[in-house]
Amino acid sequence: MTTAADLRARVGAAFARLDLPSWPDPHPDRSPRDEEYSRLTDPARYRVVHARARVWADVLREAGARAEALPAGEGAADRPFDRGVRLTVPRPGTLALLLLERDVRDPFRPDAEALPVLDVAVARPDVVVETQPDCGCDACDTGSADILGTLDEAVARVVGGPFVALRGDGWGAQWYPDGGSAWSSGEGSAHDQHGARMELCRRLVAGEDVSLPPGAEAFVGAPWFG
Numbered sequence: 267m268t269t270a271a272d273l274r275a276r277v278g279a280a281f282a283r284l285d286l287p288s289w290p291d292p293h294p295d296r297s298p299r300d301e302e303y304s305r306l307t308d309p310a311r312y313r314v315v316h317a318r319a320r321v322w323a324d325v326l327r328e329a330g331a332r333a334e335a336l337p338a339g340e341g342a343a344d345r346p347f348d349r350g351v352r353l354t355v356p357r358p359g360t361l362a363l364l365l366l367e368r369d370v371r372d373p374f375r376p377d378a379e380a381l382p383v384l385d386v387a388v389a390r391p392d393v394v395v396e397t398q399p400d401c402g403c404d405a406c407d408t409g410s411a412d413i414l415g416t417l418d419e420a421v422a423r424v425v426g427g428p429f430v431a432l433r434g435d436g437w438g439a440q441w442y443p444d445g446g447s448a449w450s451s452g453e454g455s456a457h458d459q460h461g462a463r464m465e466l467c468r469r470l471v472a473g474e475d476v477s478l479p480p481g482a483e484a485f486v487g488a489p490w491f492g
Contacts, residue, residue: 271422288411293407306381314413316367333353334353347367348367359487364386364387368385369382395431396416398414429441430486431484432463432485440467448464
């Protein structure tokens with residue numbers, strides 16, 4: 267049986283053969299200087315997130331997934347992507363995995379090098395469950411191992427299943443067997459609603475007939491490989 271851990275090991279081995287640059291966490295004590303928040307020293311090094319996504323796509327294809335290239339420009343209006351692939355397996359109840367490469371340019375510095383960003387989404391380009399790097403400034407740099415590890419975890423959670431993503435007006439949540447998270451941009455905090463949303467996700471995975479909050483969508487995925 268193919269497991270998420272097996273896939274991560276294959277990805278790690280294949281990626282190592284590419285011999286791409288790596289770098290340590292420049293702030294192991296998490297005490298960046300104030301000026302680092304407005305500085306992006308070397309955006310090109312973040313190309314590793316695009317490379318990692320391509321390795322994931324190759325490994326999943328080898329494991330039996332179907333890959334479909336996506337036209338550039340799709341996705342949410344505020345975050346169009348430049349290149350993307352949609353990966354699916356024929357097993358019932360699974361979610362499509364989308365790996366979306368973005369070349370993010372500074373509107374105030376049009377001649378500056380673009381920042382490579384990778385969105386991990388499910389079902390549709392706008393249902394993003396992870397973004398790396400999540401900022402890109404020097405202050406928020408956590409080193410290549412942490413960035414790639416976070417990306418790997420996001421993909422493995424979808425593929426390993428079960429996985430749930432909830433989306434509402436100004437809020438969202440995701441659940442997986444060993445954890446979950448929630449966010450909110452409106453009134454009230456994500457912390458206030460975390461328990462209720464995690465319980466809703468668990469009930470969805472269990473196949474219960476539940477009522478979603480008004481305007482909310484649920485995306486529920488089974489494991490890709492038995």
